[in-house]
Amino acid sequence: MVTASDQLSVTFSALADPTRRSILGELSKGERTVTQLAEPFDVTMPAITKHLKVLERAGLIERGQKAQWRPCRLNAQPLQAASEWIELYRAFWEVSFARLDDCLDEMQNQANTNPNRKSQSKGNQ
Amino acid sequence: MPLKLTTPSDTEIHIERVFDAPVAFVWRAFTEPEIVKRWLTGPPGHTMPICEIDLQVGGKWRYVWSMPEDEMEAHGAYREIVPLEKIAHTETFCQWPDNETTVTTAFMEDAGKTTVLMKIKYDSRETRDAILQTPMEQGVEMSYCNLDELCA
Numbered sequence: 001m002v003t004a005s006d007q008l009s010v011t012f013s014a015l016a017d018p019t020r021r022s023i024l025g026e027l028s029k030g031e032r033t034v035t036q037l038a039e040p041f042d043v044t045m046p047a048i049t050k051h052l053k054v055l056e057r058a059g060l061i062e063r064g065q066k067a068q069w070r071p072c073r074l075n076a077q078p079l080q081a082a083s084e085w086i087e088l089y090r091a092f093w094e095v096s097f098a099r100l101d102d103c104l105d106e107m108q109n110q111a112n113t114n115p116n117r118k119s120q121s122k123g124n125q
Numbered sequence: 126m127p128l129k130l131t132t133p134s135d136t137e138i139h140i141e142r143v144f145d146a147p148v149a150f151v152w153r154a155f156t157e158p159e160i161v162k163r164w165l166t167g168p169p170g171h172t173m174p175i176c177e178i179d180l181q182v183g184g185k186w187r188y189v190w191s192m193p194e195d196e197m198e199a200h201g202a203y204r205e206i207v208p209l210e211k212i213a214h215t216e217t218f219c220q221w222p223d224n225e226t227t228v229t230t231a232f233m234e235d236a237g238k239t240t241v242l243m244k245i246k247y248d249s250r251e252t253r254d255a256i257l258q259t260p261m262e263q264g265v266e267m268s269y270c271n272l273d274e275l276c277a
């Protein structure tokens with residue numbers, strides 16, 4: 001079973017590459033063949049194929065079943081026409097809120113150990 | 126605990142998350158600059174060197190994030206403030222000075238836990254897509270961390 005943190009890692013990894021982000025940008029305009037996707041970049045076909053596999057593993061694109069050059073399409077979310085940025089946005093807030101959980105724990109611990117202390121933060125962290 | 130993200134329309138995003146703390150603490154974490162800059166940083170490696178909050182109707186706020194190779198800034202003004210309950214503010218990212226979004230954040234406490242519901246409203250779908258793609262890209266560009274620690 002893929003945990004939430006596994007999926008975040010996979011999503012971040014897939015998107016942390018400018019070539020892959022450009023590929024996704026291109027696909028947002030419609031289906032493309034591998035050749036079409038490789039065109040704007042000064043990289044080899046195997047390199048593009050590798051990028052596509054990373055994106056496919058992250059669930060961000062899927063391949064059609066046509067002939068030699070398989071078209072790649074963006075994975076459509078079941079309930080909305082969202083693209084990869086939704087997952088990225090979610091990941092940003094997941095990580096930030098996880099950090100907020102820690103902050104809140106600290107704040108409550110401080111309040112418990114210093115019952116006479118004023119609740120105003122002195123901002124000395 | 127995971128957050129819940131929904132898109133009720135093409136121009137809105139809702140984010141809901143429950144925190145294991147009374148609302149007094151959560152409110153402070155969202156409104157006191159020294160606390161905000163500790164958590165609202167996204168992927169590790171970012172910091173927030175500037176966090177200015179003038180928490181009153183018409184008051185302005187400004188955040189500046191620092192990343193290894195770049196900087197990002199957002200700012201806005203507060204439209205409505207109901208202490209411990211609700212904040213409505215505008216938000217503009219420096220990269221898109223013409224696109225302003227409206228964010229309403231509601232805080233609801235129940236049995237010592239606080240649910241935060243953020244409603245983010247964009248002026249058009251293109252704005253939403255454009256804004257959300259690039260800052261997040263920059264966030265992702267850098268180290269994707271050991272998320273197991275944070276998401277445990």
